[in-house]
Amino acid sequence: MSIVRIDDPADPRLADYRDLTDVALRRVREPAEGLYIAESVKVIARARAAGHRVRSVLVQEKWVPEAQVLADEAPLYVVPGNVAERLTGYAVHRGALAAMQRPVLPPVAEIVGDARLVLVLEDIVDHTNVGAAFRAAAGLGADAVLVTPRCGDPLYRRSIRVSMGTVFQVPWTRLPPWPEAGGILHEVGLHLAALALADGAVPLDAFAAARPERVALLLGAEGDGLSRRAVAASDSVVTIPMSGGVDSLNVAAAAAVALWALR
Secondary structure (H helix, E strand, O other): OOEEEOOOOOOHHHHHHOOOOOHHHHHHHHHHHOEEEEEOHHHHHHHHHOOOOEEEEEEOHHHHHHHHHHOOOOOEEEOOHHHHHHHHOOOOOOOEEEEEEOOOOOOHHHHHOOOOEEEEEOOOOOHHHHHHHHHHHHHOOOOEEEEOOOOOOOOOHHHHHHOOOHHHOOOEEEOOOOOHHHHHHHHOOOEEEEEOOOOOOEEHHHHHHOOOOOEEEEEOEOOOEOOHHHHHHOOEEEEOOOOOOOOOOOHHHHHHHHHHHHO
């Protein structure tokens, strides 16, 4: 590990950390460049414990002692607070940022081969909801999480933070588009249960009472819900009974309720 002090936000060595608040840019750039950003000492430590490689660490001077153990053989960039803010686009106050090497995603069949309970997130673009769904998956016993091609990045900085780093402990990968995705999941023996509002949908408690041995629970984006293709690929349509004039829960809350019922 080498400690490098930098006072110019335009320094090319800091390129991984530039414009972190530009979501559209980072969603494209980070997967393309094989990196992601981990924020806070605790989250970086969890990423390292999961076997992810550190490219570099960015800190302010007061955090150097705590961050030194995180950098491995990667450089530790030390910058003033105003430089960190101009570089990233926001006031960095969580101790440390790390540019991490993004791991190669495994095949779907490898992730779900022995899984009994899988969470499938379709086209959920809000990174807060993605992170919260991963936290529910980790806390309520899901064996894996699968995300569709247009779903938000579980390794985006906000997703990681909201998940409290559980994106590093729950196995996950991306699905191909429907109907190919449904074929893969059926081939490995999963019963696809779409959580959706539909005529004839089975109440969650009734489905849970006679649940199939292996279930993939499908949840869709806020507002639109699951696509017609996802529902068509499913074996069951399940709903959470509601009251008080409310028709549905936030997707992350719905994931938590359904996972608890099927645990």
